[in-house]
Amino acid sequence: MFDNLSDKLDKALHVLKGHGQITEINVAETIKEIRRALLDADVNFKIAKEFTNKVKEKALGQNVLTNLQPGQLMVKIVKDELTELMGGEAEGIDLSGSPSVILMSGLQGSGKTTFSGKLANYLKNKKTKKPLLVACDVYRPAAIDQLHVVGEQIGVEVYSDRGNNDPVAIAKAGIQHAKSNGCNVVIIDTAGRLAVDEQMMTEIANIHKAVTPQETLFVVDSMTGQDAVNTAKAFNDVLNFDGVILTKLDGDTRGGAAISIKSVVDKPIKFIGTGEKMEAIDVFYPSRMADRILGMGDMVSLVERAQEQFDEEQARKIQKKIAKNRFGFDDFLSQIQQIKKMGNMKDLMGMIPGVGKAMKGMDIDDDAFKHIEAIIHSMTPDERSNPSKLNASRKKRIALGSGRSIQEVNQLLKQFQQMSKMMKMMQGGGGKKMMQMMQNMR
Missing domain, CATH: 1.20.120.140 (SRP54, nucleotide-binding domain)
Incomplete structure (x- = not known):
């Protein structure tokens, strides 16, 4: 980023x-x-x-x-x-309506439909809302299909009317459907349009007028730089939108849009998209983004993400296993799954002060744990529970089964043993021992 x-x-x-x-x-x-x-x-x-x-x-x-x-x-x-x-303070989203109506606008290919799903997922899981997605792109049949796929993926209902070519009527019917079915947030996904297309801009203005949304959000691809800012100005002149959503911030972003869009349209950036997964959505905090731009990391966001994925019950079970010396590879695998849920690996690394700069140019992707998972999945349930049973012949079989080398299997075992020792040490009064170890390592 x-x-x-x-x-x-x-x-x-x-x-x-x-x-x-x-x-x-x-x-x-x-x-x-x-x-x-x-x-x-x-x-x-x-x-x-x-x-x-x-x-x-x-x-x-x-x-x-x-x-x-x-x-x-x-x-x-x-x-x-x-x-x-970039705006000073983070801006919230207005959810005061009954139902609250959120109108999504933006250019073709800006990631609007995907982000509508991300926003619905965010409101469902973090704001305990019952959202409804409404498909108002009557020009691209694939857009309706895409929204239905997204809705199914996140467990959110999608309202569509394939035989209807009037987006205003569909939007109004969608809101009525939400009222009848107990949905308290309606997210209207509209067709992508060019700011120079007067007919299409009039159409979205008509949707806006008909549904009087609590929030009108302009979705923009952050990789388009200054063009994104100019487009935002043209859309704002027609819609007077409430906030901006920057997508694709995990790509090769120059940053121009994030830095100057607030200054040009005087509207806050409310959310950012940081990856392809449905969970890859963050509230935009100008101060935290400034820290990241200056290479200072963003430990607050990192801790917040970790807390969101922290499973207290699972942590207690693992604690008991460590105390009884029964921490195995299945537990190790569950820890990896929790880390993966936190988001894009490159993005996570960039949140740690100094690490982003140190790892510049290195290829870090979401498959960073893929080879570890392959090795663990090639073990038998008994081997995963009792790593001490892994002798030379078993290691050879695991290496062949996972498509990795014996050296990589040995390396994983060594890392696992070191981590197990450290976790065991941290259990009972081990803090002092650990401090002594660290002092001896100087």
């Missing part, structure tokens, strides 16, 4: 790091590099210029030239200004 921008901003700020004495020339040079980094990330020139002027003004106003750690002060100023530029 924003790898190139993070890299360039880091280089720009590096000018001020480690210097005992800083001159106005150093500050000017840093500002110039920050502006260049923003322009390369496809941020509008006017916004980039205003941003760097504010940073320069604040830096000089806070005696950055005489400060003992001017580099750190400059990073803080840039972080604060980035946070402000």
Whole structure:
């Protein structure tokens, strides 16, 4: 996420790091590099210029030239200004209606239908709502099918009327269906349209007028950069939408849209899409995003995701097994499944301060655990419960069955043994022993 921008901003700020004495020339040079980094990330020139002027003004106003750690002060100023530029505070979603109506708008291919499903899944699981998805794309039959597939995947009902070519009538009938069936949120998925297509823009304006939604959200592909911002402005002129959703933030995103869209349309980014899975949706926190852009990670979001996936009952069972020295590969596998549910691996790594930068260029994908799972699945239930039984011939069979090498099987066993020892040590008064071990390792 924003790898190139993070890299360039880091280089720009590096000018001020480690210097005992800083001159106005150093500050000017840093500002110039920050502006260049923003322009390369496809941020509008006017916004980039205003941003760097504010940073320069604040830096000089806070005696950055005489400060003992001017580099750190400059990073803080840039972080604060980035946070402000992206909206300052996180904005919630209005669910005050009965039912609450959410109208989704956006360009063709922006990921609107998929995100409608993600939003329904989020509201169902995290806000304990009963959502209804309404298929109002009457131009693309595959869109209706897609929404039904998404609805089935997340266990949310989808309302559609394939014989009807009037999206306004379908939207109104969908809301009526929601009222009759106890659904308290209606998410209306509309056809993708071009801002220059006057007829299509009039159509969505008519849907908007007919259903008077609590929330009108504009879905935009963050990989389109400055074009996304211009499109948002055209849609806002017609719909006066309430918020922006940025999709595909897990891709090779330059970051221009995230940084400048709030400034152009004066509407907050409410949610972001960070992967293909239905759970890959996050509330947009400007401060946390600024931290990530500057390579500081996002431990708050990481902890939140971990807490969401934490299974207290399972944790108790594993604790008992560790105490009795019966922690096996099935338990290890269940821990891996919980980590995988937390989201895209590259995204998770980027949340740990310094790790994203250290792993730059490395290929990290959702299949990071695939070979471990293959090895474990090639073991018999008895071997998974009793890893000590794994002798040379069994290891050879497991390696063949999983398509991995003997070395990889041995490596996994070694990692498993180390983890088991550490978990056992942490059980009863092992904290002191662990501290001693760490001190001895220095």
